[in-house]
Amino acid sequence: MTIRAARFTPEVLLSAPRRSAGVPNANGSKVLYTVSTYSFAEHSGGSEVRVLDTATQESTVLTDAGGSEPNWIGDQVLMLVSGSNGTTDVLVGPTNDFANSNYTAGNIDASASSVKLAALEDGSYAIAFAALAKPDGSLYNAEKAPAPTSSGRLYRAMFVRHWDTWITPNRNAIFFAKLSRGSSNSTSGNSYAMSDPVNALKGTELESPVPPFGGTDHFDISTSGLIFVARDPDLNPATNTKMNVYYSRLTFSETTAPAPVNISVPGFDSAASSxxxxxxxxxAAFLKMRQNGYESDKNQIFIVPDVGRPDSIVPMLATADGIGQWDRSPSSIAWSHDGQTLYLLADDLGSVPLWSLSVNTGAGSRLPQLLAKQGSFNSIRPLSTGDVFVSGTSLVDNSAYYLVSPDATGIQRVVSSNSRNGTAFGLSRSQVSEVWWPGAANGTRIHAWVFKPSTFKENATYPLAYLIHGGPQSAWEDSWSTRWNPAVFAEQGYVVVAPNPTGSTGYGQAFTDAIQNQWGGLPYEDLVLGWEYISQNMNYIDTDRAVALGASYGGYMMNWIQGHDLGRVFKALVTHDGVFSMAGQMASEELYFPEREFGGPFWNNTENWLRWDPARFTHNWATPHLIIHSELDYRLTISEGLAAFHLLQDKGVESQFLTFPDENHWVLNRENSLLWHTVVLDWINAHVGLPKYSEQSSNGRALKREADMTSPQDEVVGGIRDLKL
Incomplete structure (x- = not known):
């Protein structure tokens, strides 16, 4: 880190170097990673591929020319670099002089990503990567594709668009090739050269990695071939979540791929991963869910002892009723170096720890053992030494690398902290605490994170920022975020309370499942009880100066709160991409989601859908409300945000509407995100008596807009089009 912030602001959050998960070499002595930076002064950014020497802590730039996907190939580095005309170059070179000694091992005639390598017995390597393929199975290059003569799209079945993209005939595919030693354009004369890539999914009607978020967690390669997950091709993805696991036996010298074999798991008809x-x-091992249509069902672990017999599967921790013994839902798996242990990541009480499970446990009673818990881990890399290299974040640190020993519980060593455990941001772990209160359902307890300002004084009082998470089957975790970061609100002068009500993950599957048919029920009651707990037990919070904010399901909850009694205790609300009308959810491409949540299709369960409809209670809407909704959000369409804003305006309720034509469910562009933060902080600060953010900083002042109440004026200032009326 080259910065030290006197105060943590949105500019610091958004311009701080963003570091990827680390990729260690076999013994963990060196770690590859990418880092991206951005300057608001210059309105530009850059990215680097770097290598960290863990002994000396020296970090060296390998390239700043747009490299990505760094992997170890022996003691050298392989990475992808964008080539000309939409192609991708595969570069290989040594870490001590990569800039001058790298060479092109191959060229991919498309945009490629998600690289995986496997060492083969003859000293060569198998390489697999993801890229778009045309209907005939060949690589799709967007820059070389002929321009269409018409903009029309005709669809004959559902799933016409997803997340932020309209569905086209081109599909994700996994391509494989062989990197063999031989003469090339390297001066060593003993470099790697890549064979022509082969589409492993050609002619199968399968798509993997599964959009929009699938990557290396959807496939793997080894000396025995390829294993991957894909949606069931016989089911409509708009109303089904079923994914299958497939295995292809490969020698990596084929010019065509054999037909993949479906590894069937009876009784488990939903998503698969890892x-x-x-x-x-x-x-091989993988994760799979039971209930088709339920994307937040519990992941359970399966092992294929012999991939040559893919019909022979061992369910780990199984029970006769199919629920499974372990009451946590793992999200990632990795094998130990000796193949005797599985390492797992799974949500647990507001964090994501590392767990271990003996492969020999099978359906036995020994549950996964907690190995290390520090913030939220997001990557597992077992080492040849027997130790485990893990990457993660926390509420005060945006990237940290750790070494964990399987022979001892806890972190063995902090390999590297990107922000020096938050001190580079002016943040401290002492600002973070936890509280619990009794939940609405019998026997439940609600957990919440509390984040205080760095200037906190015991004898002072502070306004409350009540943050409600999305999902709804999700959770506020001890992890870093560039979109909803509690520290940003805390450093404005708020005490942030971020609760995990009914429906949250990491507190047992029954707690997660309990939100079905309860969207405005138990979670809302949990939040009301939280408000009562705060009022009675946290005397440093001024509940007369409280605001509430939420996105996605959290945005739904803001709209629901607005129509109910809790809405009257807040000075202002913020809804980001939330649900206004349940009937409007028929426009979503993921119909399986509301159909599962509300007990079936809209036409058969209309009353149940509308039971929790925020639009039914708009006669109560009265609290000042900022609505944010972007045009590329195809899961919760922009009409939801417009309807909410129009309703508020029509009723004469103080309100604003912020939209981005180029953003999806999230605001990812850093300039857009700075504007988002400025508008949100200006809105809530003004309603609790804090200075507007646009009056605090140079970037904020650049976005400040003076109201002109006398005549309409359309003005573009600081990147925002402000229609003044």
């Missing part, structure tokens, strides 16, 4: 080969390539 297929991984054992170190010797002879076994």
């Amino acid at each position: 297929p991984v080969f054992s170190p010797n390539g002879m076994s």
Whole structure:
């Protein structure tokens, strides 16, 4: 880190170097990673691929020319770099002189990503990557594709668009090739050269990685071939979540791929993820859910002891009723170096720890053991030494690398902290605490994170920022975010309370499942009880100066709160991409989601859908309300935000509407995100008596707009089009 912030602001959050998960070499002595930076002064950014020497803590730039996907290939580095005309170059070179000694091992005639490598017995490497393929199975290059003569799209079935993209005939595919030693354009004369890539999914009607978020967690390669997950091709993805696990036996010298074999798991008809080969390539493990249509069902663990017999599966921690013994839902798996242990990441009480599970446990009673818990881990890399290298974040640190020993519980060593455990941001772990209160359902307890200002004084009082998470099957975790970061609000002078009400993950599957048919019920009651707990027990919070904010389901909850009694205790509300009308959810491409949540299709369950409809209670809307909704959000369409804003305006309720034509469910562009933060902070600060953010900083002042109440004026200032009326 080259910065030290006197105060943590949106500019600091958004311009801070963003570091990827680390990719260690076999013994963990060196770590590859990418880092991106941005300057609001210059309105530009850059990215680098770097290598960290863990002994000396020296970090060296390998390239700043747009490299990505760094991987170890022996003691050298392989990475992808965008080539000309939409192609991708595969570069290989040494870490000590990559800039001058790298060479092109191959060229991919498309935009490629999600690289995986596997060492083969003859000293060569198998390489697999993801890229778009045309209907005939060949690589799709967007820059070389002929321009259409018409903009029309004709669809004959559902799933016409997803997340932020309209569905086209081109599909994600996994391509494989072989990197062999031989003469090339390297001066060593003993460099790697890549064979022509082969589409492993050609002619199958399968798509993997599954959009929009699938990547290397959707496939793996080894000496024995390829394992991957894909949606069931016989089911409509708009109303089904079923994904299958497939195995292809490969020698990596084929010019065509054999037909993949479906690894069927009876009784488990929903999503699948994290297929991984054992170190010797002879076994595999993966995660799968039971209930089709329920994307937040519990992941359960399966092992294929012999991939040559893919019909022989061992369910780990199984029970006769199919629920499984372990009451946590793992999100990622990795094999230990000796192949005897599975390492897992799974939500637990507002964090994501590292767990271990003996492969020999099978359906036995020994549950996964907690190995390390520090913030939220997001990547597992077992080392040849037997230790485990993990990457993660926390509420005060945007990237940290750790070494964990399986022989001892807890962190063995902090390899590297991107922000020096938050001190580079002016943040401290002492600002973070936790509270619990009794929930609405019998026997439940609600957990919440509390984030105080760095200037906190015991004898002072502070306004409340009540943050409600999305999902709804999700959770506020001890992790970093560039979109909803509690520290940003705390450093404005708020005490932030971020609760995990009914429906949240990491508190047992029954707690997660309990939100079904309860969207405005139990979670709302949990939040009301939270408000009562805060009022009675946290005397440093001034509940007369409180605001509430939420996105996605959290945005739904803001709209629901607005129509109910809790809405009257807040000075202002903020809804980001939330639900206004349940009937409007028929416009979503993921119909399986509301159909599962509300007990079936809209036409058969209309009353149940409308039971929790915020639009039914708009006669109560009275609290000042900022609505944010972007045009590329195809899951919660922009009409939801417009309807809410129009209703507020029509009723004469103080309100604003912020939209971005180029953003989806999230605001990702850093300039857009700075504007988002400025508008949000200006809105809530003005309603609790804090200075507007646009009056505090140079970037904020650039976005400040003076109201002109006398005549309409359309003005573009600081990147925002402000229609003054």
